[in-house]
Amino acid sequence: MNNFTFYSPTFFSFGKDTENETGAYIKRFGGHKVLIHYGGGSVVRSGLLDRVKASLDKEGIAYVLLGGVQPNPRSGLVYEGIELCKKEDIDFILAVGGGSSIDSAKAIAAGVVYDGDFWDFYCGKPIENALPIGTILTISAAGSEGSPDSVITYEEGMYKRGASGDAIRPKFSILNPALTQTLPAYQTACGITDIMAHLYERYLTNTKEVEVTDRLLEALLLTMVHEGPRVIVNPNDYEARANIMWAGMVAHNNACGVGRSQDWNSHNIEHELSALYDCAHGAGLAVTMPAVFTYVMEHNVMRFAQVAVRVWGCQMDFEHPEVTAKAGIEALRNFLISIGMPKNFDELGAKEEDIPKLVDVLCNGNGRTGTISGFVELNEEDCTNIYRLML
Amino acid sequence: MNNFTFYSPTFFSFGKDTENETGAYIKRFGGHKVLIHYGGGSVVRSGLLDRVKASLDKEGIAYVLLGGVQPNPRSGLVYEGIELCKKEDIDFILAVGGGSSIDSAKAIAAGVVYDGDFWDFYCGKPIENALPIGTILTISAAGSEGSPDSVITYEEGMYKRGASGDAIRPKFSILNPALTQTLPAYQTACGITDIMAHLYERYLTNTKEVEVTDRLLEALLLTMVHEGPRVIVNPNDYEARANIMWAGMVAHNNACGVGRSQDWNSHNIEHELSALYDCAHGAGLAVTMPAVFTYVMEHNVMRFAQVAVRVWGCQMDFEHPEVTAKAGIEALRNFLISIGMPKNFDELGAKEEDIPKLVDVLCNGNGRTGTISGFVELNEEDCTNIYRLML
Numbered sequence: 001m002n003n004f005t006f007y008s009p010t011f012f013s014f015g016k017d018t019e020n021e022t023g024a025y026i027k028r029f030g031g032h033k034v035l036i037h038y039g040g041g042s043v044v045r046s047g048l049l050d051r052v053k054a055s056l057d058k059e060g061i062a063y064v065l066l067g068g069v070q071p072n073p074r075s076g077l078v079y080e081g082i083e084l085c086k087k088e089d090i091d092f093i094l095a096v097g098g099g100s101s102i103d104s105a106k107a108i109a110a111g112v113v114y115d116g117d118f119w120d121f122y123c124g125k126p127i128e129n130a131l132p133i134g135t136i137l138t139i140s141a142a143g144s145e146g147s148p149d150s151v152i153t154y155e156e157g158m159y160k161r162g163a164s165g166d167a168i169r170p171k172f173s174i175l176n177p178a179l180t181q182t183l184p185a186y187q188t189a190c191g192i193t194d195i196m197a198h199l200y201e202r203y204l205t206n207t208k209e210v211e212v213t214d215r216l217l218e219a220l221l222l223t224m225v226h227e228g229p230r231v232i233v234n235p236n237d238y239e240a241r242a243n244i245m246w247a248g249m250v251a252h253n254n255a256c257g258v259g260r261s262q263d264w265n266s267h268n269i270e271h272e273l274s275a276l277y278d279c280a281h282g283a284g285l286a287v288t289m290p291a292v293f294t295y296v297m298e299h300n301v302m303r304f305a306q307v308a309v310r311v312w313g314c315q316m317d318f319e320h321p322e323v324t325a326k327a328g329i330e331a332l333r334n335f336l337i338s339i340g341m342p343k344n345f346d347e348l349g350a351k352e353e354d355i356p357k358l359v360d361v362l363c364n365g366n367g368r369t370g371t372i373s374g375f376v377e378l379n380e381e382d383c384t385n386i387y388r389l390m391l
Numbered sequence: 392m393n394n395f396t397f398y399s400p401t402f403f404s405f406g407k408d409t410e411n412e413t414g415a416y417i418k419r420f421g422g423h424k425v426l427i428h429y430g431g432g433s434v435v436r437s438g439l440l441d442r443v444k445a446s447l448d449k450e451g452i453a454y455v456l457l458g459g460v461q462p463n464p465r466s467g468l469v470y471e472g473i474e475l476c477k478k479e480d481i482d483f484i485l486a487v488g489g490g491s492s493i494d495s496a497k498a499i500a501a502g503v504v505y506d507g508d509f510w511d512f513y514c515g516k517p518i519e520n521a522l523p524i525g526t527i528l529t530i531s532a533a534g535s536e537g538s539p540d541s542v543i544t545y546e547e548g549m550y551k552r553g554a555s556g557d558a559i560r561p562k563f564s565i566l567n568p569a570l571t572q573t574l575p576a577y578q579t580a581c582g583i584t585d586i587m588a589h590l591y592e593r594y595l596t597n598t599k600e601v602e603v604t605d606r607l608l609e610a611l612l613l614t615m616v617h618e619g620p621r622v623i624v625n626p627n628d629y630e631a632r633a634n635i636m637w638a639g640m641v642a643h644n645n646a647c648g649v650g651r652s653q654d655w656n657s658h659n660i661e662h663e664l665s666a667l668y669d670c671a672h673g674a675g676l677a678v679t680m681p682a683v684f685t686y687v688m689e690h691n692v693m694r695f696a697q698v699a700v701r702v703w704g705c706q707m708d709f710e711h712p713e714v715t716a717k718a719g720i721e722a723l724r725n726f727l728i729s730i731g732m733p734k735n736f737d738e739l740g741a742k743e744e745d746i747p748k749l750v751d752v753l754c755n756g757n758g759r760t761g762t763i764s765g766f767v768e769l770n771e772e773d774c775t776n777i778y779r780l781m782l
Contacts, residue, residue, distance in 0.1 A: 001568075001633040003406025008399060014650065015394025177392075209630035212614045212638045219606035226602050239600035242392040246649065247603045255646060258637065259405065 001210055001259035008253045010146050011172040014246065016238075018174045019136050022052050022094070023059035029132055029171040031092025033062045035085055037105045038096040039069040043138065046182060052096060052136065064088050069097060072274050072281065073104040075154045078118060081108035085131070095135045095170075098191075099142020099151075099281075102135050106150035106168040109133050122152055123367065127165030135173045139180055140245045141191030141282060143198055143252020145173035153275055159366050160275040175249065177241035185232050189339040190282025192228045195248045196221060196332075197285040200293075201264045202257035203307060204375040206300075214306070216256040221311045223247045225335065232339050265374035266292045269386060272358045277349050286341035287348050290333040291389035294326075296376045301325045345390050355387045392601055392650035399644045401537050402563040405637065407629075409567045410527050413443050413485070414450030420523055420562040422483025424453045426476055428496045429487040430460040434529065437573060443487060443527065455479050460488060463665050463672065464495040466545045469509060472499035476522070486526045486561075489582075490533020490542075490672075493526050497541035497559040500524050513543055514758065518556030526564045530571055531636045532582030532673060534589055534643020536564035544666055550757050551666040566640065568632035576623050580730040581673025583619045586639045587612060587723075588676040591684075592655045593648035594698060595766040597691075605697070607647040612702045614638045616726065623730050656765035657683045660777060663749045668740050677732035678739050681724040682780035685717075687767045692716045736781050746778045 011029075013021055026034060034056065036049070043049050044067075056063050066081050084090070085108060095105035109130040111118030121127050137145045144150065148169045153160040180188070199217045223243055230240035250256060269292060270284040297304050305321045308314040308328020317323040333343065342348045363370050363380045371379045378386070402420075404412055417425060425447065427440070434440050435458075447454050457472050475481070476499060486496035500521040502509030512518050528536045535541065539560045544551040571579070590608045614634055621631040641647060660683060661675040688695050696712045699705040699719020708714040724734065733739045754761050754771045762770045769777070 001406070001630060001637075003409065006403040006405065007401075009402075010398075011400075012397040014397065015392070018394065209634070211617050212611070212634040212641075215610035215614050216607060216641070219610035220603070223603045223606050239392060242650070243600070243603040246392075250603075250607070250646060255641060259633070 002207055002261070004258045006254065006258050007166055008146060008169070008255065010170045010253075012146070012175060012249070013172065014175045016176060016178055018176045019048065019051055019179070020055050022134070022136060022174060023055040023057070023061055025172045025174070026056065026061055026092055026094065026134055027059050029092070029134065031061060031132060031134070033088065033090050034064070034092045034094050035081065035088070035090045035108070036063050036065050036094050036096060037069065037081060037101055037108065038067050039098070039101050040067070042182070043096050048136070048138070048179065049096065052094070064090065069101045069104045071100050072153050072160065072278060073100040075119060075152055078104055078107040078111060078152060082111040082118060085112045091131060093131050093133050095133065096138070098137070098139035099144040102142065102144040102170070103150040103152060105133055105135070106130070106144070107152050107163070110163070110165070110168055119154055121163040121165070122154070122161040127163060127167050130165070130167040133168065133170045135170045137173060137175050137179070137245070139183055139187060139191050140241070140248035141194040143195070143248055145170060145175065146249040146253035151271070157365070158275045159361070160271040161366055173249075175245050177238055177245045180241050180245065181236050181238070183235070185235065186340055187280070188231055188235065189228075189341055190280040191248070192224055192244065192339060193282035193286045193336055193341055195244070195251050196224050197266055197289060198251045200289060201267060202260070202262050204263035204303065205260040206375065207260040210260045213256050213258065213260055218307065218310045220247045220251050220256065221307070225311065228335075228339055263375035265372055265376070265378060268372050268374070269362060269383065272362045273348065273350055276354065276358065279348050279350070283342050283348060286336040287344060287390050290329055291386050293329045293332070294389060295382065295386050297322070297325050297329065299376045304328055350390070352391055355384060358387055359383045393598055393652070395649045397645065397649050398557055399537060399560070399646065401561045401644075403537070403566060403640070404563065405566045407567060407569055409565045410439065410442055410570070411446050413525070413527060413565060414446040414448070414452055416563045416565070417447065417452055417483055417485065417525060418450050420483070420525065422452060422523060422525070424479065424481050425455070425483045425485050426472065426479070426481045426499070427454050427456050427485050427487060428460065428472060428492055428499065429458050430489070430492050431458070433573070434487050439527070439529070439570065440487065443485070455481065460492045460495045462491050463544050463551065463669060464491040466510060466543055469495055469498040469502060469543060473502040473509060476503045482522060484522050484524045486524065487529070489528070489530035490535045493533065493535040493561070494541040494543060496524055496526070497521070497535070498543050498554070501554070501556070501559055510545055512554040512556070513545070513552040518554060518558050521556075521558040523562045524559065526561045528564060528566050528570070528636070530574055530578060530582050531632070531639035532585040534586070534639055536561060536566065537640040537644035542662070548756070549666045550752070551662040552757055564640075566636050568629055568636045571632050571636065572627050572629070574626070576626065577731055578671070579622055579626065580619075580732055581671040582639070583615055583635065583730060584673040584677045584727055584732055586635070586642050587615050588657055588680060589642045591680060592658060593651070593653050595654035595694065596651040597766065598651040601651045604647050604649065604651055609698065609701045611638045611642050611647065612698070616702065619726075619730055654766035656763055656767070656769060659763050659765070660753060660774065663753045664739065664741055667745065667749065670739050670741070674733050674739060677727040678735060678781050681720055682777050684720045684723070685780060686773065686777050688713070688716050688720065690767045695719055741781070743782055746775060749778060750774045
């Protein structure tokens with residue numbers, strides 16, 4: 001196991017009606033004037049925004065609203081949020097929504113207290129400081145509610161890049177599984193896929209002897225395999241929603257990924273798809289993961305055989321471990337199709353003729369020099385082959 | 392799943408040589424004058440204490456030493472530590488050792504800033520405030536390095552009781568698996584048993600539909616089953632020590648126990664054994680757990696069958712699930728024996744004629760009124776029967 005540090009100081013309030021405690025938590029974590037940052041109409045229509053406002057009013061906390069966060073959140077709204085916070089003397093940012101709202105809130109929080117361009121943080125500059133952030137989660141997916149990460153798309157060039165730092169970990173996150181019950185099945189499945197991708201990206205490691213994190217990652221994958229189909233069949237299944245919601249947080253706060261190299265090539269390869277086609281990140285991952293895993297399987301057949309046996313219940317073929325390894329990848333692909341995810345470029349709305357452009361931005365954009373690194377280092381030819389496996 | 396809150400703000404520094412960063416972490420978390428609290432000679436003999444002192448000297452941090460913590464730490468030294476901290480204007484407590492040193496440090500930390508008797512906290516008074524605490528862990532066992540818990544034995548009457556509160560969660564914990572390599576096999580095995588007990592106590596729940604935490608607990612049990620025998624065979628196996636060390640923390644910071652009722656009857660029943668005979672807590676648990684589980688198995692046969700199949704690899708007997716359930720308890724017992732743990736009263740140094748006394752203190756001592764509650768509520772007759780199963 002590699003040396004590591006781990007720090008996850010977010011306070012989690014989990015369960016029914018917990019959003020009514022929002023005002024009290026903002027007070028506890030020092031907020032006086034809040035930017036409430038959210039996406040579209042569902043937060044308004046469901047009455048959630050009104051309940052949150054009532055909770056802040058009860059504690060005498062002032063607030064300003066900034067809605068309009070899109071999936072694959074954009075730099076334009078981040079700049080707008082930073083200006084608004086400065087103008088209004090905001091000292092706390094509350095994200096209400098999914099990973100997009102939370103990631104946009106994190107970018108704003110870091111940008112407000114920084115003299116330069118917030119995009120510097122997404123080009124590698126460490127985040128040293130940020131306004132405190134709270135979140136109310138409405139979809140189990142990104143894990144941003146418990147992570148130090150944020151992904152933003154820069155509109156000029158449509159670069160989709162990530163930033164990370166303990167300063168943008170939320171002070172508190174409110175996780176009420178009931179808030180996810182109104183999600184359409186497709187979005188729910190996209191979230192499930194994203195969570196599974198966070199687990200696979202950590203699972204694909206080159207570090208030896210990491211039994212404890214292997215087992216924890218497998219535990220969360222098994223949970224998704226068990227609970228995922230239940231919420232697709234019955235969106236109102238609170239218990240299944242609850243199990244997925246906690247799994248989604250633990251999958252990405254890195255308690256299960258410490259001390260080991262990680263992959264993240266599937267995320268990198270997918271990010272170009274959702275940046276170009278504005279498809280759902282989870283849907284893009286559903287198409288990307290089986291292609292990447294098929295392409296890199298030879299790098300460590302036994303690792304793919306292990307997840308096939310332990311998670312997908314495949315029989316180990318001791319004479320031909322690659323048969324088991326492949327069976328596990330097929331089981332993942334079939335599972336994702338079974339919950340309603342796309343299986344290829346066509347279903348995703350991606351185009352074969354764009355592959356050279358996708359590969360170029362992926363491998364050469366934003367400071368990269370011809371390759372992406374992870375479980376396996378991939379060059380332009382590799383990435384071309386991987387995109388072609390998705391046709 | 393039940394509503395819950397979860398808060399684990401401890402900063403963990405994990406890996407080789409991490410104890411040399413102690414001074415820097417104390418500075419980061421606001422300490423200026425430190426009580427270094429530890430047990431016996433091994434911390435001195437191994438040179439660890441000297442390395443820690445050098446790290447504090449380097450940062451210009453003053454310190455006072457208080458050694459002498461015993462296994463099953465006692466109230467007497469806690470009172471001494473509180474007086475010393477007041478006299479010396481200590482503002483930070485550093486525990487160097489295992490659960491005993493850490494639990495004693497937590498009691499001192501809470502007691503220093505409290506006008507009354509620190510024992511109030513161990514009789515149910517909530518802990519609101521405490522001096523900040525740091526830890527350097529030298530045995531994987533109690534999980535106190537990441538937990539809000541402390542267990543102390545009150546010398547007058549030899550009551551062994553626990554207290555809990557976020558205020559006594561360590562600010563930082565330094566986990567260097569190499570520091571555990573010098574432990575004798577017996578102590579190592581006691582630690583493994585304690586970690587497994589923390590997992591079983593959470594596993595035995597009456598809350599339905601808790602797949603995510605079930606799976607996480609099973610993951611950690613599987614890790615112990617895989618790594619435990621490796622360190623008994625080869626105490627210098629750093630990788631196995633590392634896997635056990637992280638598992639021990641995650642097992643008890645409650646990330647895997649949230650939203651579900653828990654048991655803790657095995658701990659309660661064992662505490663009377665280690666309080667009366669001063670045996671190792673882990674050794675007591677090795678004798679206690681199979682007896683308790685055998686006695687309460689009928690309460691939920693399928694739960695015991697589940698752990699038997701998923702952790703111990705037992706075949707499910709679909710016609711007679713109780714056969715599988717029993718096989719899982721036997722597998723646990725045999726595993727504990729295989730790593731060198733005692734299997735009965737005799738090997739533990741306990742005496743049959745003491746059972747009435749053990750039961751009386753257990754069920755009626757320190758505010759209890761004839762029963763202990765957990766997975767199953769147990770009265771004096773039940774507890775007598777359970778102790779008799781250990782003969």
